[in-house]
Amino acid sequence: MEKSYLHNPVLLKEVIDFLNPAPGQIIVDATIGGAGHSEQILRRITPGGMLIGIDRDEEALRLASERLRPFEGSFKLINKNFKYLKEILKDMGVSKANGIVFDLGISSIQMEAWQRGFSIKNDGPLDMRMDRSQNLTAKDLVNRFRETELSEIIRDSGEERFYRRIAKRIVEERRHKEISTTAELSDIILRSLPYSHNKYKIHPATRTFQAIRIKVNDELGSIQEALNALPEALEKSARCCVISFHSLEDRIAKNTFKEFKAMGLFNVLTKKPVMAEGEEVVSNPRSRSAKLRAGERL
Numbered sequence: 001m002e003k004s005y006l007h008n009p010v011l012l013k014e015v016i017d018f019l020n021p022a023p024g025q026i027i028v029d030a031t032i033g034g035a036g037h038s039e040q041i042l043r044r045i046t047p048g049g050m051l052i053g054i055d056r057d058e059e060a061l062r063l064a065s066e067r068l069r070p071f072e073g074s075f076k077l078i079n080k081n082f083k084y085l086k087e088i089l090k091d092m093g094v095s096k097a098n099g100i101v102f103d104l105g106i107s108s109i110q111m112e113a114w115q116r117g118f119s120i121k122n123d124g125p126l127d128m129r130m131d132r133s134q135n136l137t138a139k140d141l142v143n144r145f146r147e148t149e150l151s152e153i154i155r156d157s158g159e160e161r162f163y164r165r166i167a168k169r170i171v172e173e174r175r176h177k178e179i180s181t182t183a184e185l186s187d188i189i190l191r192s193l194p195y196s197h198n199k200y201k202i203h204p205a206t207r208t209f210q211a212i213r214i215k216v217n218d219e220l221g222s223i224q225e226a227l228n229a230l231p232e233a234l235e236k237s238a239r240c241c242v243i244s245f246h247s248l249e250d251r252i253a254k255n256t257f258k259e260f261k262a263m264g265l266f267n268v269l270t271k272k273p274v275m276a277e278g279e280e281v282v283s284n285p286r287s288r289s290a291k292l293r294a295g296e297r298l
C-alpha cells in the first residue's frame with residue numbers, strides 16, 4: 001500500500017500496553033480508520049482471536065481491509081456508527097469483548113483528501129461527512145442554520161471566543177452567495193476576526209471548522225452513547241482506551257469513567273490523561289493534542 005494512504009497511529013505503544021491483547025481474544029477497534037492500531041492488535045490476538053473493526057466511513061474500511069489482508073479470517077469490518085456498539089456485538093453473537101479502543105475524530109487520510117471537505121488548507125467542497133450516505137453536510141449547516149444556531153455551535157463545539165462575529169459574518173455573506181467551499185468559509189472566518197491571523201498559534205478557522213465537523217457528524221452524542229455501553233460490552237478485567245483530540249471529547253471520557261468508578265463498575269487506570277512525548281510528537285504532529293484515558297471493567 002502507498003505510504004500516503006497509511007495513517008500513523010497515535011499512542012500505539014500505550015494502547016497496546018493497556019489492552020495487553022493476547023491470542024484468542026476478541027478486541028473491538030471502534031474507529032478502525034487506517035487500521036494502524038488494529039494491525040498491531042491482530043499481531044497479538046492471532047491465532048484464534050477476532051478483531052471487530054468499526055468505521056462509519058466506507059472508504060476507511062476499504063483501506064483497512066487492504067492493510068489487514070495478511071490477517072484475513074481474523075477480523076470483521078462493520079460500516080456503522082460506533083454508537084450502535086451494543087447492537088453490533090449482539091448481531092455478531094459476541095456477548096462481551098476483551099478490550100475496546102476508540103481513537104476519536106478523523107484520520108489524516110480523511111483530513112488530507114480535499115474532496116471530503118474537512119481541510120482548511122486544501123480547498124474542497126464544504127462536506128465534512130464521515131458517513132457519506134448521511135444527508136446533512138457542512139454546506140447545509142453553514143447556509144441554512146439560523147444565526148443563533150450557528151453562533152451556539154461555534155461557541156459550544158468549537159470553544160471559539162469570537163463565535164458571534166463569525167456567525168454574523170457567515171449569515172451576511174450567504175445572503176449574497178451560497179458558501180460552497182472550505183476556502184470560501186475559511187476566508188469569511190478570517191475576515192470576521194478582529195486581529196491579523198498571524199497572532200494565532202493555530203489557523204484562525206480551526207475552531208470553527210472543528211465545531212461544524214462535530215455538529216455535522218454528531219460526534220459528541222455518538223461518543224457518549226458508545227461509552228455508556230461499555231459496562232455491558234466488556235468482560236471482567238477487560239480494558240477500554242479512549243484517545244481524544246480536544247477537550248470536549250476528553251471531558252466525556254473522563255466523566256464517564258469517573259461515573260463508572262463511582263458505581264463500582266470500573267477502575268480508572270489513568271489519573272491524568274497519557275500524552276505523546278519525545279520522538280512521537282516530532283514525527284506525528286497529530287499526536288501533539290492526543291490524550292489517552294484507560295479504564296478497566298471490574
Ligand SMILES: C[S@@+](CC[C@H](N)C(=O)[O-])C[C@H]1O[C@@H](n2cnc3c(N)ncnc32)[C@H](O)[C@@H]1O
Nearest residue numbers: 009031033034035036037055056081082103107
Ligand atoms: C483517528 S481515525 C482512527 C485511526 C486508526 N486508529 C488508525 O490507527 O489508523 C478515526 C476514525 O474513526 C471514524 N469514526 C469517527 N467517529 C466515528 C463513529 N461515531 N462511528 C464510527 N466511526 C467513527 C472516522 O471515520 C475515522 O476513520
